[in-house]
Amino acid sequence: MRRHSLKWRLILRVSGLVALAMTVVTLTVAYVMRHELDNQSRAMLDELARSSQIQLENRIAYLVESTRRLADNPFMINGLVDSQARIDDLPKLIDNFHEGTSLSAFALLDFDGKPVFQAHDWLPRFNQSPELRAALALGVTALYSDVESGQLFIIAPVSYYQTTQGALVAGFDLAKLASRHASRSAQAYLRILHPQGVVAQVSYDANQTFISTRLAPAADTPYLGQLGLTLESGLPQSQFDAVMTVTLSRFIGISVILTLASAMIAAGMGQGIARPILELHRRVSRADDGERCSPLGTDDELESLAEAFDQRTSALEAARFQLVQQRDQFEYEANHDALTGLPNRYNFDQRFAELLRQPGVTGRQQLALVYIDLDRFKLINDSLGHPVGDSVLQTVAQRMQLLTQGCELFRHGGDEFMLMVTAPAQLTQLEVLLERIVDTLRQPILMGEHNLDVRGSLGVTFYPQDGHDRETLLRNADIAMYQAKNTGGGHYRIFDEEMSRVAYDRMAIEAGVRRAIERSELVVYYQPQIDLRSSQLTGSEALVRWHHPERGLIMPGVFIPIAEESRLIVDLGEYVMREACRQQAQWYREGRAPGRVSVNLAGRQIQDPGLPGIVEGILAETGCRAEWLELEVTEGFIMQDPARAIPTLKRLREMGISLAIDDFGTGYSSLAYLKRLPVTRLKIDQSFVRNSALNPDDVAIIEVIVALGNNLGLDLIAEGVETPHQRELLLKLGCFAAQGFLFSRPLPPKELEAFLDALPAPQDRALG
Ligand code: C2E
Ligand code: MG
Ligand code: MG
Secondary structure, eight states: OOOOOHHHHHHHHHHHHHHHHHHHHHHHHHHHHHHHHHHHHHHHHHHHHHHHHHHHHHHHHHHHHHHHHHHHSHHHHHHHHOHHHHHHTHHHHHHHHHHHSOEEEEEEEETTSOEEEEEESOOOSOTTOHHHHHHHHHOOOEEEEETTTTEEEEEEEEEETTEEEEEEEEEEEHHHHHHHHSOOOSSOEEEEEETTEEEEEESOOTTSOEEEEEEOOOTTOHHHHHHTOEEEEEEEHHHHHHHHHHHHHHHHHHHHHHHHHHHHHHHHHHHHHHHHHHHHHHHHHTGGGTOOOOOOSOOSHHHHHHHHHHHHHHHHHHHHHHHHHHHHHHHHHHHBOTTTOOBOHHHHHHHHHHHHHSTTTTSTTOEEEEEEEESSHHHHHHHHOHHHHHHHHHHHHHHHHHHTTTSEEEEEETTEEEEEEESOSOHHHHHHHHHHHHHHHHSOEEETTEEEOOOEEEEEEEETTTOSSHHHHHHHHHHHHHHHHHTTSSSEEEOOHHHHHHHHHHHHHHHHHHHHHHTTOEEEEEEEEEETTTTEEEEEEEEEEEEETTTEEEOHHHHHHHHHTSTHHHHHHHHHHHHHHHHHHHHHHTTOOOOEEEEEOOHHHHTOTTHHHHHHHHHHHHTOOGGGEEEEEEHHHHHHSHHHHHHHHHHHHHTTOEEEEEEETSSOOOHHHHHHSOOOEEEEOHHHHHHTTTOHHHHHHHHHHHHHHHHHTOEEEEOOOOSHHHHHHHHHHTOOEEOSTTTOOOBOHHHHHHHHHHSOOOGGGOOO
């Protein structure tokens, strides 16, 4: 619902209230006025009636007095006694009397009440009336009114020397009396009432409605009292109403005009109140546009309010601006990697979800995800320190950014980057881009005196055919990247289903090996090592196999590389070492002479400073002597972190354990390091032995290794001897120890025992 503005609400309320108040006042005053007018009219009417009553009373008194005087006139006595006098004098006298009064009847009666003289029209039967009796007997003047004829009769005794001789009766028309002597306004009527009915009335119209008042006789109207006459005076209702209507309508008219005027004034006031408030509102709500509350010109509290608004608005605006800046900064930091300035993994997740929500991203190869992992970053970071590592990441990020314009590049964490290529037009185009990235990553990075070879492996996956959700796509990109890395690194691989299966197998193997350790499914085989000159056994190499309950015997080449990627290899290595040591101790206890057992160590094991302690524990636990044990380690594992590996190897050597370098000749072969390594034997890699029959270079390498070993005072042993020719060649080159299928495959313990038993037993075979 739309809200009314403050202005209109104020105007409507104030003027509405004023109009209501005015209306209430008008109605109240009109009511009071009407009541007052009514009262006044009635008082006026009472006044009128009262004045009529007094006038009538006075007139009757005058008539009584006149009649009494007439009765005292000597002509009346004459009239009583002399008939001629009645004819000569009385008519004149009566006429004379008639002039000043409204005489309607006249009679002279004798003492018996018989009329002796009558004038005018009619006289009622009066002779028996109590008033006449009283007048004749008591000699007093009597009065009475006759309802039928509407006349007032005055009976005065006619006396002669204090004795009543007769009486005089004078009749007066009451209606005439009233109309002539009572006061009354033009429209008013007057009625004279007797208990027996209306005696006389003036200007009375029975069809009209009147407002009337009645006055009973009072103390100052004794005659009217004597006659029992009440006076009624009235005004027509219509006249009364007309006055009332005119007065009230004028009043109401004026009131309405006043009400309207007041409402208008009130509306003006409402507007006056609302205006500065609305002005404040307008300016505050438009504060964003830079407009501020300038003074309103009211010079009062509103003015201070405007200033307060001004200050508060400015403060709020400043705070808001700061908050917006902070929010932008936080947003940037939350979405970007601080080191490279690239969008981060969180940003990637957001962006990816956003892309998937876009309509139409469903066709083939709509989106390519490229997982980029640096191949040698860890080595650089660990050996040259984190500041160098950070610079390498920044350089790599910059180089890739230049190449990947139009695509979205993210730092996914550590040395991993993620490239999002939307709608790659053609696979070949994408492949060109991938090649370029690989090339760029292959470019050396100059850092101080170091020229760093970083390289990167890339895994590519496509939406939607390789997965419909982020997790699946990332996992598949990771699998492809891993494949690239596993096949030497420094190139890209595009994900396919086969990779997924391989990855799955890897996972299954990893979990399986863990279980195999727990369930003792791992068994140790021993490959004899032979002295070529005496054909005697000098020792054996412990090589692990997995007796899988369903898949049968699994060779270490399948699961060792997988185990090497996690700490699993540490547990596995410990397991094999414990088993080999236990077996050695057992064989020696049984009086056999198995020589020295060689146990392979993985990179993670020799990087662990706790290794000597673990070996010590195993030796003590199994009862195997240190000199019965040799540990084999490849150059590659040592070179991963020589600073950590060498002290560990030294301690092992100090414990009396022999140390051999496995697969010698295939790794770094850093002679400088070799001198510092506490090794006792070099194991010539089987690749040189295998090819020695055909390749003179390999023969040369074997020669060099033999010379090196002799120079450094190290023992030598060749691996992978399969043919008698190889055996002869080694003997010729000065390598007198070997292991290989020519002598024996790796054997389970029981078979090694049989192998041992089959050998002739010379005195010098045993070490212990
Ligand atoms: P390695 O230490 O170089 O072991 C020698 C490998 O050469 C063994 O393979 C052995 O069976 C094989 N071999 C021996 N003589 C000949 C031969 O005349 N011709 C040919 N073609 N091969 C021969 P295996 O047993 O399959 O072991 C493979 C690798 O697995 C080992 O290479 C070693 O690096 C690793 N490994 C085996 N057991 C362990 C272990 O307990 N711990 C660790 N860390 N690695 C192990
Ligand atoms: Mg070995
Ligand atoms: Mg080897």
